[in-house]
Amino acid sequence: MIHNYDEPVYLISIVSKLLEIHPQTLRQYERENLICPSRSNGRIRLYSERDIDKIKLILRLTRELGVNLAGVDIIMRLKSNVDEMEKEIAELRHKVKRATNAHSVSPDKALVTTRSVYDMIIFEE
DSSP, X not given: XXXXXXXXOEEHHHHHHHHTXXXXXXXXXXXXXXXXXXXXXXXXXXEOHHHHHHHHHHHIIIIISXXXXXXXXXXXXXXXXXXXXXXXXXXXXXXHHHHXXXXXXXXXXXXXXXXXXXXXXXOXX
């Protein structure tokens, strides 16, 4: 069965084994507000693929780059802001393109006509 990227399906024990970290580490990340797993009706933590990818990023930053958890928090907030801005820029570009296309004048009604002239140059050796 294939699950949605954001669907919470993994228990803390599975995630800790999968990423080779102690469950207390995951609880610490949650206390530091670095991750926010979903909860079942019985208050059991459930992680999604997105959560796991976030944890992998945290582990990379802390283990490979030596960033402390406060630094990880700042980096993740900045990354989130950049992602939001990139999405907004893409939407604005789409709106500008749509507005430009909507206001274009057909060639037969344009005041300036364009002609294409192609010159062929043949070089001989």
